[in-house]
Amino acid sequence: MITAGNKVAPQILRFDRNLHGRDFAVGDIHACFSALQTALNSIGFSPATDRLFCAGDLVDRGSGSHLVIDWLDKPWFFSTRGNHEELVCEYALMKPHAWPKQLHPDHAWLLDMPDRELSCIAQRLPALPLAIEVETSGGPVGLVHGDFPGDDWRVIDMPLTEDEIEGCL
Numbered sequence: 001m002i003t004a005g006n007k008v009a010p011q012i013l014r015f016d017r018n019l020h021g022r023d024f025a026v027g028d029i030h031a032c033f034s035a036l037q038t039a040l041n042s043i044g045f046s047p048a049t050d051r052l053f054c055a056g057d058l059v060d061r062g063s064g065s066h067l068v069i070d071w072l073d074k075p076w077f078f079s080t081r082g083n084h085e086e087l088v089c090e091y092a093l094m095k096p097h098a099w100p101k102q103l104h105p106d107h108a109w110l111l112d113m114p115d116r117e118l119s120c121i122a123q124r125l126p127a128l129p130l131a132i133e134v135e136t137s138g139g140p141v142g143l144v145h146g147d148f149p150g151d152d153w154r155v156i157d158m159p160l161t162e163d164e165i166e167g168c169l
């Protein structure tokens with residue numbers, strides 16, 4: 001990570017134009033992966049040529065949080081990091097015995113996760129980028145989960161303060 005003073009260069013994942021298929025974007029999936037799959041089927045999504053970009057908050061609330069790594073492994077699925085990924089990582093990085101006695105119901109699914117899968121989550125979710133930029137025929141499209149700092153997408157390439165980064169999540 002590149003730092004300048006107390007600012008940090010955000011991680012951005014950039015994608016070239018998809019010349020062979022379609023690109024789709026989706027917001028907070030919140031563990032509703034089966035509803036997402038139904039939606040993809042209904043638009044004839046082609047895993048061979050199409051891509052799906054998610055603006056983060058993949059986990060919690062719905063019933064499919066345990067499938068998050070399976071989805072991140074799909075070669076056509078990409079996501080930015082949301083505040084729920086941040087929260088879940090904090091837990092996944094701790095030993096379960098250090099968790100609060102009353103986990104928020106959003107995170108109760110973590111109690112059923114084997115250690116091996118928790119450590120996978122602890123590795124994979126923090127590696128998700130803060131921002132995704134996708135080149136399209138109409139110019140670049142940017143995705144962040146939360147508030148974008150400023151009116152000009154190009155600021156995403158400049159070092160951001162911790163508060164600005166937090167705002168993006």
Ligand SMILES: [Mn+2]
Binds near residue numbers: 028057082084145169
């Ligand atoms: Mn959120």
